[in-house]
Amino acid sequence: MGKSRISDDEYAEMAADYETNPPTAAEVTSVELNPAYLPTGRPNKGTRTTGKTPVLAIRLPESLRNELVHSAKVQGATPSEMVRRAVVDSVSFYVLWEQTFDGDEWQWVRFDKSLTPQDAEEMFKHFSRLAPTHGYRRVQIRHGRDEVVKEWAAPTHGRH
Structure with a gap:
């Protein structure tokens, strides 16, 4: 699955859609912090917190731990942040779409x-509606990296 940049035209379309249909206060039910990006260390004394984040100890072979430490250093993160990101990435829901860039190969x-499953469903509906006009071949909800939960596919007649 390759990541590709969104074109300037697509950004302009999204901005126009946002300007025409901005979220209302009723639609914003909560703001959530992605757990992969929790602040490091203990909170300052007197800082309000929503609860404890329990510790989870894991065992890693030394070679894998060394790779984790190296990757974290290269990315300017801590090993704990890298592990949180990996866990969130493997258990969360994501929306993907398949499209071509510059008429090149199809890319995810x-x-x-x-x-959340509900947010993924809403975004899936949105991208499925955009798909025919934006040239998306497929739109999916995935749980983690590989489990396809739901898919929309463009009609195959007349397409290569």
């Missing part, structure tokens, strides 16, 4: 935000 593009 993932909306790179973990979603």
